[in-house]
Amino acid sequence: MPKLTFAADLQWRRRFARAAEGLALRFALEDARDLRDEPDGADDPDHVPLPVHRDDYDFDACTDMFFQDTDVLMLYNARFDGIEDPGGETNQQIGMGDLCTAAWFDPFGNVKTRDPHRGFRR
Incomplete structure (x- = not known):
């Protein structure tokens, strides 16, 4: 991760x-x-x-x-540390958006979301 x-x-x-x-x-x-x-x-x-x-x-x-895109793969490369911040210069130049962990589960606008109350398996 x-x-x-x-x-x-x-x-x-x-x-x-x-x-x-x-x-x-x-x-x-x-x-x-x-x-x-x-x-x-x-x-x-x-x-x-x-x-x-x-x-x-x-x-x-x-x-x-x-x-839809492969932007998230940049997070696996130490060279891009900090790129997840939507306020960062490189992030804004690329126009990739918020890749901070809090935004990881925001749905794409063109995809039907799953029921958020479906629970977790054990």
Whole structure:
């Protein structure tokens, strides 16, 4: 997790766990890309019987389709420490908005939000 999340409280962490599908999908795409780049990746016995499609391995297209943006990935790079602040110069130049932990669960305007009272799994 990005350094700015280290001080997040339990409630924030529970909300993150409930909403972590996007992060899990990012990790899955990275793993798939890494697997494909391995010398024997395409010859994996679990992989070979899958049907072939011309768009196989177009991980950039997957990223474009599944995510509205990738700004949050900058938070994983120490070079961009502080970029989460919407008042910061670099943030304003890029126009990326508020990436402070308090804003992580604000819904995108074009996506139907989930029921905020659906609870947490144990």
